[in-house]
Amino acid sequence: MAMDFMRDNAGLGLTTEQTEKVLQFQDLTGIEDITICRDVLQRHQWNLEVAVQEQLNIREGRPSLYATESRPPAVVTDHLGQHIYYTPPTDGSGSGLRGFIQNFIGFFYNICYNTIITFLQLGQRLLGIEYQRRIEPLQEVMEFIREYDEKICDTHPVFYQGTFSQVLNDAKRELRFLLVYLHKTSNAEAETFCRQTLSSPDVLTFVNTHFLYWACDVNSYEGRRVKDVIRVSTFPSVCVLVLKDGRMTVVGRVEGFHDGSTLLQRLASIVMDFEMNLVQARAQRFEASLNRSIRATQDEAYLESLRADQEKERKREEERQALLEQQKLIAQEKRAEEERRESIAKEKVESVNKVPNEPDPSDPEAIHVVFKLPCGLRLDRRFLKTHSLEVVFYFVFCHPSAPNAFEITTNFPKRVLHCRPMFPGDKVLTLEEAGLRNKEVLFINDLEA
DSSP: OHHHHHHHTTTTTOOHHHHHHHHHHHHHHOOSOHHHHHHHHHHTTTOHHHHHHHHHHHHTTOOOTTOOSSSOOOEEEOTTTOEEEEOOOTTSTTSHHHHHHHHHHHHHHHHHHHHHHHHHHHHHHHHTOOOOOSSOHHHHHHHHHHHIIIIIOSOOSOBOOSOHHHHHHHHHHHTOEEEEEEEOTTOTTHHHIIIIITTOHHHHHHHHHHEEEEEEETTSHHHHHHHHHHTOOSSSEEEEEEEETTEEEEEEEEESOOOHHHHHHHHHHHHHHHHHHHHHHHHHHHHHHHHHHHHHHHHHHHHHHHHHHHHHHHHHHHHHHHHHHHHHHHHHHHHHHHHHHHHHHHHHHHHGGGSOOOOOTTOTTEEEEEEEOTTSOEEEEEEETTSBHHHHHHHHHTSTTSOSSEEEEESSSOOEEOOSOSSTTOOOOBTTTTTOOSEEEEEEEETTO
């Protein structure tokens, strides 16, 4: 069956991990219907531990975390489709003229009672009076369970240990049949019904397997309220409720005393006839869950695509900004280079005035210097021994073919002539102090090459 389920759910949006959790949940809870296991896990967001704990709580009669009283489901009666099984009282009080008179009086009593209660409640609301109950509904239920165990019988189906509103919410959420028993102490057959019928082993197993079982004393406030909601008039009796067309509906009544086998047969008939409502509800929930999963997947895919597009746009914008910054930097560097060249050209023009006139060839202090430029051009010039090397530098610098940045070196031994001050106040040597004699050959080295 596990292989069939895995094969059947391969195309229903369940992952391998989810399928394994469904099978583990079935093993831990013992629920035979594997689709129910799937639905329970879906309702608990596939948290296996929480789902199992919730099922164990409900099995032990404790309300689930989702059983609230704030907005209990509405309860309606299926007048046309409900199953009603009736057994008259063994003392004959429910049949013949006597029974007719009792039912007739009870009918009008219920009408008068409900009318008076309705007007009283309406008057309280109009006057702004809030009725403060002395005992809470949960306390009444728990008190009935305790007295039932102590005074009637300690063998019984698992009581739901919560209010009627809570059990309605759990039955609706868990898609379970709800069996309601209202106990009336004054009824002659009620105690026998509890001790014999409801304690029957077969009834116990069937009720605990198929129902949430809730009971209360009809003389308590909670019991009277439920009696009016599900319209119980005959005792002992049990009512079966199930989710039908989105509302908790009374679909079956077993009224009067029944032995265990008869009650079991009639409850089984009700379950069989209305099980389809739970199957349809589970199918609808699964379809809704699947649609939500598909929409969530589509939304996630759309968001992922949107994030990818946004990331691409962000990267394009970053690349565009980087390109703009690079172009801006290149433009700045180009402008700076142009400004530098213009400044150098201007400085070359101004440097002409810093070069003294060339001495006469017959001047004994004259030194003949030959300059070899990187472009192959040779320059000849005479200087006085007393001229500073800075004069030599400016002579070369102001020539159009000279590099913008250069150094001047001797041939042999090769050494660099420091033709400009190294720091403010530094003295530049003369040609004689630099060791230059009658005729020298100097080399111009381009520092930007």
